[in-house]
Amino acid sequence: MAKLDILIAPDRRLRTRCARLGAVDDAARRVLDDMLETMYAAPGIGLAAPQVGVLKRLVVMDCARNEEEPAPLKLVDPEIVWRSEALVTDNEGCLSLPEVYVDVERPDAVRVTYLDEHGTPQEVEAEGLRARCLQHEIDHLNGVLHVDYLSAVKRGVILRRLEKSKRRKQD
Numbered sequence: 590m591a592k593l594d595i596l597i598a599p600d601r602r603l604r605t606r607c608a609r610l611g612a613v614d615d616a617a618r619r620v621l622d623d624m625l626e627t628m629y630a631a632p633g634i635g636l637a638a639p640q641v642g643v644l645k646r647l648v649v650m651d652c653a654r655n656e657e658e659p660a661p662l663k664l665v666d667p668e669i670v671w672r673s674e675a676l677v678t679d680n681e682g683c684l685s686l687p688e689v690y691v692d693v694e695r696p697d698a699v700r701v702t703y704l705d706e707h708g709t710p711q712e713v714e715a716e717g718l719r720a721r722c723l724q725h726e727i728d729h730l731n732g733v734l735h736v737d738y739l740s741a742v743k744r745g746v747i748l749r750r751l752e753k754s755k756r757r758k759q760d
C-alpha cells in the first residue's frame with residue numbers, strides 16, 4: 590500500500606463528475622487500499638477517489654469510534670437508492686478543505702448500492718454519522734463539495750482563502 594497526496598480545493602479535479610467502473614479489477618483494488626491508508630493517516634473517516642486525483646467512482650470510509658474495532662468500507666460505483674424524509678443538520682469537515690467546517694442539512698438515513706472489492710453487488714443502509722459520510726463522499730464523485738451548501742458569497746470567500754494559502758505554500 591502507498592500513501593497518496595490529498596488534493597486541496599480549489600482544484601478542477603475536485604469538480605469533475607467521476608466515471609463509473611462497472612467492474613472491479615486489481616488496479617481498482619490497489620487504489621482502494623491506497624486510499625484507505627491515506628485516509629487513516631490523515632486522519633479522516635471518509636475519502637473519495639477524486640481527492641487523490643483518481644477520477645473514478647471509488648470511496649473508502651471508516652466511521653468506527655476510537656474505542657471500536659476498525660470497520661473499513663470500500664465502495665465501487667456507490668449509488669443512493671433511498672433517502673429518509675427526516676433531515677438532520679450537522680457540522681462537516683473535509684480533507685480537501687482543511688479547517689473548513691460547514692453545517693449541512695442532509696437526510697438522516699440512506700440506502701446505498703455498490704460493488705464491493707470483489708465486484709459483488711452490495712447494499713448498505715445507514716443512519717446518523719455513517720449516512721452523512723456516505724452522502725458527503727458520493728457528493729465528491731459528482732464534483733460537489735460541502736461548501737456548495739453555503740451561499741455563493743461565503744463559498745467564494747472560503748475558496749479564495751484556500752487558494753491563497755496554497756499559493757503561499759508553493760512559493
Ligand code: NI
Pocket residue numbers: 682683684685725729
Ligand atoms: Ni470531503
